[in-house]
Amino acid sequence: MSDYFDEVLTDLDEYIDNLGGVSRREFMKFCTGVAATMGLASTAGLKMAEAASNPQRPPVIWLSAQECTGCTESLLRASHPTLDQLILNAISLDYHETLCAGAGHQAEAHRLLSMKQNFGKYVLVVDGSIPTKDGGIYCKVANKTSLQHLTEAAAGAAAIIAIGSCASWGGVPSTGPNPTGAVGVSEIIKDKPIVNIPGCPPNPYNFLSTVLYFLTFGSLPELDSKSRPKFAYNRLIHENCERRPHFDAGRFAIQFGDEGHRQGWCLYKLGCKGPETYANCPAILFGDVGSGSWPVGTGHPCFGCTEQGVGFTKGIHELSDVRTQTPPDQYPGINENIGTGATTAAAAVAAGLGGIALGAGAVIASRLGKEDDKNAAEERKEQESPS
Amino acid sequence: MTVNRRQFLKMAATGVGASLCTTQAQALQRETLKVSPDAVGMLYDSTLCIGCKACMVACKNANGMPVESTDVNPMWDTPLETSGETLNVIKLYKNGTGEHKDQLDDGFAFMKRHCLHCVDPSCVSVCPVSAMTKDAVTGIVEHHKDRCIGCRYCVYSCPFGIPKYEYDKAFGQIQKCQFCAHLQAKGEIPACCDVCPTGATLFGRVDDLKKESERRLQAKPGDRYVFPRGKFGSDRPPHEAAIAQYQEHVYGLKELGGTQIMYMSAIPFDKLGLPVNVPDYSYPSQAEGIQHTLYKWMLAPAILLGGLSYVVHRNTQKKDDEKNASERRES
Numbered sequence: 001m002s003d004y005f006d007e008v009l010t011d012l013d014e015y016i017d018n019l020g021g022v023s024r025r026e027f028m029k030f031c032t033g034v035a036a037t038m039g040l041a042s043t044a045g046l047k048m049a050e051a052a053s054n055p056q057r058p059p060v061i062w063l064s065a066q067e068c069t070g071c072t073e074s075l076l077r078a079s080h081p082t083l084d085q086l087i088l089n090a091i092s093l094d095y096h097e098t099l100c101a102g103a104g105h106q107a108e109a110h111r112l113l114s115m116k117q118n119f120g121k122y123v124l125v126v127d128g129s130i131p132t133k134d135g136g137i138y139c140k141v142a143n144k145t146s147l148q149h150l151t152e153a154a155a156g157a158a159a160i161i162a163i164g165s166c167a168s169w170g171g172v173p174s175t176g177p178n179p180t181g182a183v184g185v186s187e188i189i190k191d192k193p194i195v196n197i198p199g200c201p202p203n204p205y206n207f208l209s210t211v212l213y214f215l216t217f218g219s220l221p222e223l224d225s226k227s228r229p230k231f232a233y234n235r236l237i238h239e240n241c242e243r244r245p246h247f248d249a250g251r252f253a254i255q256f257g258d259e260g261h262r263q264g265w266c267l268y269k270l271g272c273k274g275p276e277t278y279a280n281c282p283a284i285l286f287g288d289v290g291s292g293s294w295p296v297g298t299g300h301p302c303f304g305c306t307e308q309g310v311g312f313t314k315g316i317h318e319l320s321d322v323r324t325q326t327p328p329d330q331y332p333g334i335n336e337n338i339g340t341g342a343t344t345a346a347a348a349v350a351a352g353l354g355g356i357a358l359g360a361g362a363v364i365a366s367r368l369g370k371e372d373d374k375n376a377a378e379e380r381k382e383q384e385s386p387s
Numbered sequence: 388m389t390v391n392r393r394q395f396l397k398m399a400a401t402g403v404g405a406s407l408c409t410t411q412a413q414a415l416q417r418e419t420l421k422v423s424p425d426a427v428g429m430l431y432d433s434t435l436c437i438g439c440k441a442c443m444v445a446c447k448n449a450n451g452m453p454v455e456s457t458d459v460n461p462m463w464d465t466p467l468e469t470s471g472e473t474l475n476v477i478k479l480y481k482n483g484t485g486e487h488k489d490q491l492d493d494g495f496a497f498m499k500r501h502c503l504h505c506v507d508p509s510c511v512s513v514c515p516v517s518a519m520t521k522d523a524v525t526g527i528v529e530h531h532k533d534r535c536i537g538c539r540y541c542v543y544s545c546p547f548g549i550p551k552y553e554y555d556k557a558f559g560q561i562q563k564c565q566f567c568a569h570l571q572a573k574g575e576i577p578a579c580c581d582v583c584p585t586g587a588t589l590f591g592r593v594d595d596l597k598k599e600s601e602r603r604l605q606a607k608p609g610d611r612y613v614f615p616r617g618k619f620g621s622d623r624p625p626h627e628a629a630i631a632q633y634q635e636h637v638y639g640l641k642e643l644g645g646t647q648i649m650y651m652s653a654i655p656f657d658k659l660g661l662p663v664n665v666p667d668y669s670y671p672s673q674a675e676g677i678q679h680t681l682y683k684w685m686l687a688p689a690i691l692l693g694g695l696s697y698v699v700h701r702n703t704q705k706k707d708d709e710k711n712a713s714e715r716r717e718s
Contacts, residue, residue: 250441250582254624268439269584275437319585319626321488322437331438331479334498334660336467368699380713 030081031212037284038209038221038231048216057089058215059114059122061153062096065146066139066173066182067128071164072098074201078208079288086208090215094122097141108142115156123214124157126150126185129166129173133181147188154189159220161195162186163207168196168228169308186227195220196227200305200312205284206232226308228278236323237274237302240282242292243267256299267296271317273304275324415676419644419669420507426526427571428504428593428647429580430600433659434489434631435587435614436497438477442579442588446475446501449567449578468500471553474564475501475579480658489631489653496652498659499579499588502549502564503639503646504528507669510541510550513678518561519550526593526647527566535561546643546662546670576618583616586626591619593647600637600651608632644669 032045076083087093094114100107114122128146131138136147154160162185165171173182186194197207210229213221221229238244246252246266253261254269261270268275274296281294281302296302301317304310310320342350443464446452454464455472466473478500483493490496508528511519518535521528530541530550541550541561553559567577575581580590589596599619606612612630617623631653638656639649643665650656657663681687 247439247441248444250439250444250584252441252582252584315627317626319437319628322439330463330465331497332465332467332476334478334480334658336478338467365695365698368695368702 030085033080034205034209034212037205038213044216048212057092059094059118060091060125060211061094061111061115061122061157062099062125062127063146063149063153064097064141065126065128065130065150065167066180067164067166068172069098069127070201071127071207072096075204075207077287078204080205081208086211091123091211094118115153119156121158122156123211124153124160125163126160126167127163129170129180129182129184130188131173131180131182132188133179136181138180150185150188154192157192159193159195159214160185160189161197161207161210163197164202165198165200165305165308165311168198168226171198171200172312175312193220194227195223195229197232198226198228198306198308198311199279202306203232203279203281203284203286206280224278228306232280233278233306235278235280235283237277237279237282237296238322238324240280241274241296242282243296261299264299267299267301268319270301271303271315271319272296272301273307273310273314273320274302275322276310276320277302277304277307279306415680417672417676419667419672422506422593422645422647423524423526424594425524426506426593426647427566428526428591428596428649429566429577430589430591430596430619430649430651431499432587432589432603432614433496433498433650433652433654434633435585435628436477436499437585437587438479438497439584440477441582441584442499443473443475443477445578445582446564447473449570450474450565469549469563470551471555471559471562474562475499478660480654491654491658494654496654496659497587498652500549500660501579501648502528502566503547503648504564504566505643505669506645506647507643507671509544509546509670512671512675513540513544515540515682522568525566525568525571527568527571528563529565529568530561530563532560537561544670546665581617585628586614586616589615589619590617593649595619596649597637597640600649603630603651604633604635604637606630641667643667644672 028045028049031049035045035048038044078086081090083099087099093099095107095111097107100110102110128139130136130146130150132147136145139146141149162168166173166182167185169184169186170178170182171184173180174184184196186196195210197210199206206229209231210221213229221231224230224233226233238247241247243264243266246264247268251260251263251265252269253263253265253267255261256270261267266272282296285291285293285297287293292298303316304314304320305312314320443466447454447464452474453472454461455466455470456463457465457467466476469476476499478498480496480498482491482495485493485495487494488496504527506526508519508521510530511521511528515538516534516536518531518533519528519541520531537552537559539552539561541563542552550561550563552561567575567579570577576590580588583589589599591599596619599615603612608630610630611627613625613627615621615623615625634652634655636656637649637651638661639646642662644667650659650661652659655663
């Protein structure tokens with residue numbers, strides 16, 4: 001292992017030219033930081049440093065459909081790495097409507113060029129839902145529908161990352177009555193590996209970690225049944241919530257601003273969806289400003305933005321279906337056997353004793369008063385014998 | 388065994404007496420008592436319960452009960468059953484993988500166990516010293532430990548196995564849910580109903596709760612329904628959820644003469660540990676007449692004592708006669 005360290009650390013000196021003004025120390029910190037976020041070994045951080053400073057930065061095409069740019073805004077507020085570190089050092093962001101330097105035909109031409117040059121190699125990121133109703137006319141860029149853009153770009157993509165709840169399953173635009181027939185990316189593209197990073201907005205580190213994992217290992221991180229990276233979405237919010245002890249003790253806020261709410265009690269009764277939503281919000285928080293910086297921490301119930309069928313589907317104050325009680329959680333069964341019960345021997349002894357008691361009782365009852373007879377008879381004998 | 392004439396007559400007389408007693412016993416049966424119009428009760432809807440156990444915590448706090456841990460390393464309150472230290476317990480029905488709520492196969496469901504506050508309670512009927520009472524107005528079945536002599540008849544008589552004796556204590560007492568009578572006296576509602584976040588445990592007048600359960604049964608499964616929380620008819624905010632596929636019956640409407648705690652569930656009640664093959668009449672309606680007649684004015688014990696005295700007298704009389712005779716001879 002030490003050989004490996006030496007080798008990588010020696011090689012690292014060559015990266016400095018590629019780091020764009022970032023000191024080697026800072027850069028290493030960022031990479032190991034990302035590795036730690038994902039729960040990877042510290043050596044993975046070094047590997048990430050290697051991958052991220054590769055002069056052949058992997059191309060990324062970012063398409064936006066029916067979206068609010070919240071996902072991009074969230075990404076702009078990341079600090080480790082910052083977005084500029086990501087797009088200037090780690091990846092080659094060849095097209096992004098909000099962040100493009102060029103505009104109009106120039107930007108479109110650059111996108112097409114990159115797609116052609118990097119066919120089969122680029123990562124496609126999509127934010128926003130795709131309208132499908134009426135031929136998808138409800139969202140158009142450069143006179144093409146989002147549907148067309150997506151199918152074209154997906155054809156040459158190595159992998160697709162659907163960022164935000166909209167791209168993951170439809171999100172806000174797909175909420176009933178869904179006038180545009182909005183769907184998520186996975187509804188349209190079936191033949192490519194897709195990672196969903198749901199959230200409204202998603203935590204930027206869930207996205208950045210996925211990207212860096214892909215750059216480093218050339219494959220996607222382990223995904224759950226809803227194609228979400230497990231490192232970020234395999235934990236139930238309820239299980240990691242700082243207000244959980246209040247739930248267990250039955251202390252609930254009933255109205256915003258009431259005594260319980262001011263005391264920081266559980267928000268379940270206000271409609272918190274933490275008990276049925278999987279995400280790492282309580283663990284990694286938002287905005288890098290310290291503890292409590294996530295919805296429940298600030299006193300608002302979780303509304304389940306990362307969970308299809310919960311966020312934008314259930315009512316804000318509707319109670320959630322608690323997912324923690326499914327076995328093997330601890331509850332007594334309906335018919336609990338307490339103690340070991342009577343053994344056969346013990347039952348026999350008890351029966352024997354009972355029988356003896358009954359018999360003795362009967363004998364005693366029948367002889368009540370007879371003892372005197374015997375005594376009297378003996379007395380008489382004694383009296384008669386001397387005579 | 389040879390039977391002489393005297394023994395035969397005795398046996399025949401006993402047989403006739405026994406058959407007369409049976410007729411007499413039927414005459415001693417009474418109607419099952421009716422629920423008081425102002426009775427209070429609880430509707431437990433298993434389909435709404437999320438198993439948060441908040442009611443168990445609230446119950447312990449309201450009644451000053453200790454934590455009861457059955458773990459190897461005692462850390463949490465984990466009672467297995469109602470006991471001398473636990474008046475209310477949430478239990479789990481589980482089958483197979485137990486993935487789906489309110490499903491019989493591969494599913495799970497919750498159950499809340501505590502006193503059902505029978506309309507015609509056996510424990511009150513059997514109590515020899517009126518330590519168990521049923522309030523004429525609220526119908527709360529309450530145990531008064533100051534009057535209790537510790538005979539534990541209530542423990543054996545309860546068809547739901549609720550009153551528990553503290554066998555582990557030198558001076559044990561009977562413990563059972565009193566429906567937070569001490570809180571109700573202050574105008575509050577029972578702690579478990581107060582704290583329940585989903586309204587699975589709903590407090591109210593028995594009449595209102597019966598109507599509410601009827602409405603739930605009539606609603607179409609899957610439809611949205613507004614579930615009251617805390618106390619039925621109070622201004623506490625309700626919550627809306629889909630209505631479950633209920634069993635077409637509310638437990639406690641007629642079982643054993645009815646109970647003031649009623650149960651609704653999506654799985655059969657016997658799976659939740661409630662006795663289902665029970666008559667619609669209460670057990671006291673059958674037994675109370677005989678038992679209370681036997682012991683009226685201590686009549687039966689007096690007769691028993693008389694019988695025993697007679698046997699003693701008969702066995703000792705002979706001796707006295709002989710003694711007298713011998714005395715006469717001597718004189």
